[in-house]
Amino acid sequence: MATRTFSIGGVHPKDAKISRGCAIEPLPLPPTVYISMSQHIGAPAKPLVAVGDKVKVGQPVAEPGGFVSAFIHSSVSGTVKSIGPRKDLAGNPQTCIEIAVEGDEWMEGIDTSDTLVTTIDDDNKAVLEKIRLAGVVGLGGATFPTHVKLSPPPGKTCEMLIINGCECEPYLTSDFRTLLEKGEQVVVGAAILKQVLHVDKAVIGIEDNKPEAIKHVRSIIKEFQKISSKYAGISVMPLMKKYPEGGEKQLIDAVMHRQVRSGGLPIDVGAVVQNVATALAVYDAVQKNKPIVDNSVTVTGECFPKQANLLVRVGTPLQYIIDYLGGVPADAVKVISGGPMMGKAIANLDAATVKGTSALLFLRADQTVRGQESQCIRCGRCADACPMGLEPFLLNKLAKNADMEQLEANAIQDCIECGCCLYSCPANIPLLDRIRIAKGQVLGIIRARNAKK
Amino acid sequence: MSKLLVSPSPHIHADVSTKSLMRDVVIALMPAVIASVVFYGWGELLVLGVSVASCVLLEYLITRYLLKKTSTVGDFSAVVTGLLLAMNLPATTPWWVVLIGAAFAIGVAKLTFGGLGQNVFNPAIAGRVFLLVSFPTYMTHWEVPQGLFGVDAISGATPLGIIKEGLMQGGSVPELMAQHGLSYTQMLYANLGGSAGEVCALALVAGFLYLLARRVVKPWITLSIVCTVAILTTAFSLADPTRFTGPAFNLLSGGMLLGACFMATDYVTSPMSNLGGIIFGIGIGLLTVIIRYFGAYPEGMSFAILIMNATVPLLNRWFHQKKFGRA
Known part of the structure; x- marks a missing residue:
């Protein structure tokens, strides 16, 4: 089977999907959750609750703080204990709502059953509003508010929806497990997204190291296409395993050759590219009225005794998850x-999960540990x-010399920080450490120049 | 665990280092090294031993005591230079001439410019060319291989030398080939006068295939040299078969394969981009053919590579990778 892939560069790290056999299991509720107001790209959300308020699961606790921003919901039922700064995983203070957990009472109107709903509402406006109100953001890493991405600027039309099921980062298996265990929901989510975007074609891109997922999703699509015409035009495209296949630009290049x-x-x-987990969140939002209150997190590593895929409530302290599985080895x-290529090293295990948390590795x-730096051998x-x-x-040489003009001429601003350069040196x-810093400076110069115009 | 390690991504690294790459080049040279010792006998082993030992020792002494830096001997690059230099010398080269060549290669061509990664010219070729112009008698005193346990070696000229000499005395190519019993199949396996690296085409190609399989080098530079030489020599020999040797003869003789597979592909002294590499290879092929056909020297590979080495900074400036979304 000749499979497609992106056309320039890429690396082949060992995929180390040692947690691929671990089914997603719910993590017991923590005693307290800390819900961050900065769980998405864009303006932080504004709290809607006050200290002492009683909240239920799925109740909005914060509203968008700007156009590019998102609703945030309580992931538990209980009492708001405090609202204030708390250190995130990098140690930077973020406004968080602390909620002491009492029972597990959900908001009225949320369908918590497992019943699959395949009929899709024709009213696109209502569907889009549901997605917005449910606080759906891109769960592939960037956490860009989904409803914004689903409203193309005037004059631009979408020709193809791409569902990103690559999961090209080594170790991660939560999207893979989602495709295997909730493939039906993902396909319904894809059909909803397809309808909202007014496109005829939706392609679910899956790397060929996940043949079970490719086969499973293909059979689901076949079944659904018998039920309703709304599932026409959805297909699975196997892609050659290569990092960073799941990078947005790389995936579009691989699937559309553009x-x-x-x-x-x-x-x-x-x-328009949406992640598998996002498609599931869209299904939950539109078909079940369920906002994002939990997400799947892979907990893995060769030194970690128990591999797992956990369904974790948003705002669960990382230490609580780790302790549940036996503590830090x-x-x-x-x-x-x-993942190991683009993930962030955690400085503070007291930090809590956010919507976009995909793994603990x-x-x-x-x-x-990096080796000693030596001279470039060209x-x-x-x-x-x-x-x-x-x-x-x-770029490394130019960054050392702080030659901003040449850095821009050599396209440092195009860097996607995938880490392939440092990985292969x-x-x-x-390389990436210096390029990242210089890229920030060049982007600042470009922004200042555009602002002057 | 008391403290968490925090550093920017990526958090993992490919299983590759300068040392592992250089070690792969050493491994790739082994078939040709073994073949040359078998064909040329113990004298060849001495040249190899002196060359590698003096390159490594000189690199250690110069970096450690003259430049007062951490020694870079551990990266195996001095071993590669030593092997390549030895493979460019006749097996009869006296040990002190080899030592001088090694001193020039490591001391002047490599470390004066700042060591591995900074040198403009390929150290081994620079060492060889330095010896060629300084000690021409030793450097053109080739030996007809008699084998490790064979009878005494007879000295003679290389196939390129025979043809060059013969043509200057008014002979024609087919006559000279027949007269000296030169055949292509023989050239493929060895048994011709020459330096170690010229002796066995098959061993060189096997080593190069290993480098390709391990993704240590890319094929573009080598292919462009070979194709350029093949096309040019075909054209010339068709035009006048009495004066110009053909493609098979040129590809299998002299330092062509050693140069195209192991010397021109040196990371440091070849262009970064694929397109730059192809232009670089065409330049080497063109210059080699011109020197062989019209120059005073029978062999042109070393000079061609050195001249093209000097163009690398320009090629790097002119040719870049194809950027994503900027067509």
Whole structure:
């Protein structure tokens, strides 16, 4: 089977999906949750509750703080204990609502049953409003508010919806488990998204290291297409396993053979990309009136004794999850939120999960400690690996010299920070570290210049 | 665990290092090294031993005591330079000439410029060319291989030398080939006068295939050299078969394969982009053919590579990777 993939660069890290056999199981409720107001890209949400208020599961506790922002709901029932700054996983203070858990009482109108609802409402406006009110954000990593992405700017039309089921980061298996266990819901979610975007085609892209998921979702689509015409045009596209296949621009290139221009948006080439977990959240929001109150988190690592995929309520302290599975292993030196290529190293285990938390990964020293930096041998491996066609060795040199003009001319602003350059450098040069900092400076210069115009 | 390690992504690294890449090159050279010792005998082993030992020792002494830096010997690059230098020398080269070559390669061509990654010219070729112009008698005193346990070696000229000499004396290519019993199949397996690296085409190609399979090098530079030489020599030999040798002869003789597979593909002294590499290879092929056909030297590979080494900064400036979404 000749499978498609993106056209430039990429690397092949060992996929290490050691938790792929772990079914998603619900984590027992923690005694307290801390719900952050900054769980999405854009303006922080504004609290709607006060200290002492009683809340139920699914009750809105914060409203959008701007156009690009999202609703946030209580993930538990109980009493609001405090509203104020609390350190996130990097140690930066974020406004959080602390809720002491009492029982598990859900808001009226939320359908908590497992019954599958395949009939889709024709009223797109109402559907979109439901998605907005449910606080759905992109769960593939960027946490961009979904309702904004579903409203293309005037003059732009969407030709294809792409559901991102690549999960190209090593170790992560929550999307894979979701496809296996909630494939029906994901397909309904895809059909809803397809209808809202007025497109005929939806493609679910899955890497070929997950053949079970490809087969399973294909059979579901076949069944559903017999029931309703709303499922016409949905298909599965197997993609060659290569990192970063799930990068938005790379995925569009792989599926449609179209490259989003530098600085452009997917909609410029007629594409909208949504993650598998987001499609599930859309299903929950539209078919079950259920806002985002929980999400699947992979807890994994070779040094971690118990691999797991857990359904975790938003705002659960990380330490609580880890303790439930037996605590931090003695030989782990680093805990990562997300995958090993783009995830963030956690500085503070007292931090709580957010909607976009996808994994907790434990790594030993021999797996993660970087080697001593040595001289560049000009092998060009970084440039071969870069999926954006950049030349990290050159950007590194220009960044050291702080040559902002040349950095911009050599497209540093296109960097997607996937980490392929640093991953493949034989001399252990901290390419991405320097490029990331210089990219921030160049983007600042570009913004200031555009503001002047 | 008391403290968490916090650092920016990515958190994992490919199983590759400068050392592992250089070690792969050493492994890839082994078939040719073994073949050359078998064909040329113990003299060849001495040249190899002196060359590698002096390259490694000199790199250690210079980095450690002259430049007062951490020694870079551990990265195996001095071993690669030592092997390549030895494979460019006749098996009869006296040990002190080898030592001088190694001193030039490591001391001047490599470390004066700042060491691995900073040198403009390929150290092994620079060392060889330095010896070629300084000690021409030793450097053109080739040996007809007699094998490890064979009779005494007879000295003679290389196939390229025979043809060059013969043509200058008014002979024609087919006559000279027949007269000296040169055949292509023989050239493929060895048994011709030359330096170690010229002796066995099959062993060199096997090593190069290993490098390709391990993704240590890309094929573009090598392919563009080979294709350029093949096309040019085909055209010339068809035009005048009495004056110009053909493609098979040129590809299998002299340092062509050693140069195309192991010297021109040196990371440091070749262009970064694929397109730059192809232009670089065309340049090497073109210059080699011109020198072989019209120059004073029978062999042009070393000079061609050195000249093209000097163009690499320009090629890197002109040719870049294809960027995503900027067509």
